[in-house]
Amino acid sequence: MNAALSGSGPAPYASWSQSSLGRRTTPDPSPTRSEFQRDRDRIIHSTAFRRLQHKTQVFLHHEGQHFRTRLTHTLEVSQIARSIARALSLNEDLAEAVALAHDLGHTPFGHAGERVLDRLMAEWGGFDHNVQALRVVTLLENRYAEHDGLDLTWETLEGILKHNGPLLDGLGRPAGRYAQSGLPPGVGTIPVPRDLRLETHAGLEAQIAAIADDIAYNAHDIDDAVRAGLLEIPDLLDVPLVGPVARTVWERWPDIDRGRQMHEIQRRLITFTIEDVITRSAAMIEDVGPRSAEDVRTCGRTLIGFSAEVEAAERDLKAFLFARVYRHSSVMTPVLASEQVVARLFEAYLADGRMPGPWQHRYGRATDEAGRAQVVCDFVAGMTDPFALDEHERLFDARPDFR
Incomplete structure (x- = not known):
């Protein structure tokens, strides 16, 4: 059996706080918490984290009290990240910390606010919510007597910035989403314990937080869209990824309340995609054979992901949601x-x-x-x-x- 699924103990390529590259300061040791647990707790107790309660996910707050906010979305992402990290024998605390912090840089009114700030800041390099999250936890969240920011560990800061992948390629050129626009402004001036190595991948725990984000918003945006009346369950029956799940629920429980039907669809979709990620990621990890977290960072590829079939279906589902939900007039x-x-x-x-x-x-x-x-x-x-x-x-x- 693959070591990642054997349950035999921590994987050698996991990130562990005993080997952390540290913080900018040296706090007194905690007798009850690891360094990544301390990061998690500092994030949860921050003002920026509480503000997520009143920031839009997709549907604005005035439209109803039961739609997801940035806070509820973040909590859902952290639960999914913990589940995947546990199954792969990785560090649940670090995965949770990155998941809890991944949206701290988001603006009011969801991506609408981000688009506006990017346009208005264009003269000075634009706006990037991952860099803004780093600004929040290193510069803006100032409540501690001994330091500015939350003074998080290097690994958590790396995960916040690089959970979607490296910012530079092997030749030092902007990569991925930054290939056309260039690096986001100020990324090199944010105070961190040491170089965040923009050309390498983040650890597996941060990669897990990234895919947990996708899993959460796919399932929950469908649920919110049905709740808002933009979609009905029959609309989902032939949609990639969610369609087979919706059809099973529709045929097995045709007469139960719509809310119960949607809950079954949502939870089964989340379970299916989590299990797909665990199986596929374990295979990729075994194929590459990293022996340390550093091997993960320098292997040149992402090791947490969907199977090819689910990845293609997930892209089609996003296209469906974009057309039918995110661009709906309401x-x-x-x-x-x-x-x-x-x-x-x-x-x-x-x-x-x-x-x-x-x-x-x-x-x-x-x-x-x-x-x-x-x-x-x-x-x-x-x-x-x-x-x-x-x-x-x-x-x-x-x-x-x-x-």
Whole structure:
């Protein structure tokens, strides 16, 4: 049996806190928690983590109390990541920490806010939510007496930045999503314990957090779309990946409540995709044969993933959701309105620095336009949806109606 599935103990290629590359400071040792458990706890107790409760996932908060927010999505991702890490004999605590932090850099109003900030920050390099998450945990979340930020371990910081893959290729050129746009601004100036090695892959635990994100939002966006009335269960029967699951539930329990049907579809889809990832990833790990976490980073490929069949079906499912849900008029109408909110706030703050409390002081201390723009960007990116609307009303005496 593959060692990753044998349950015989930690895999030699896992990341373990005893071998961590450390933090920027040297805290007193904890008698009860590993270093990655401390990272997890610092993230959970941060202000930025609590703010996720009032940040949009897909459906804006006004549309209902039961749609997912960034916080509920994040908790679902962390549960899936723990399950996969446990099955592969990897470090559950590190996988959980990266999963819990992976969306800390997201703006209010979901990807709409991110698109606006990327456009408005284009003169200074644009906006990237993974880099923003690093800014949050290293610079902006300042509550500790002895250091700025959360002072997380190198491995957690690496996972936050690189869970979607290396930022550079072997020749030092921007890679993946950055191949056309270049590296996100400021990535090289964020204070970290040591070089994050942008040309290497992240550890397996961070790779798990990335695929757990895909599994969670695929299943839960379907559930929210049915709840919102954008889809009905019969619409799913021939859709790749979810179709076979939906058909099984539809034929086995045709007369039960729709909510029960959807719960069965959702949980079975999550289980199926988790099991596919575990089986396929164990095979890839065995094929490469890493003997350490460093071998994982330098092997030149991602080792956590779907089987080829499920990967293709998952792409088709995303295309279906994009066409039928993410671009539906009932979603796009509030999205366009929220983009206007974010744009107007950014432009107003950049013009005169009228931000509350310490943010106005930071703005005043900036020595050039780029510095002032970064202060404004940090402030706006950290907003919750309701706070952004309150600020819009304060500045412009108007509150958009998203209905």
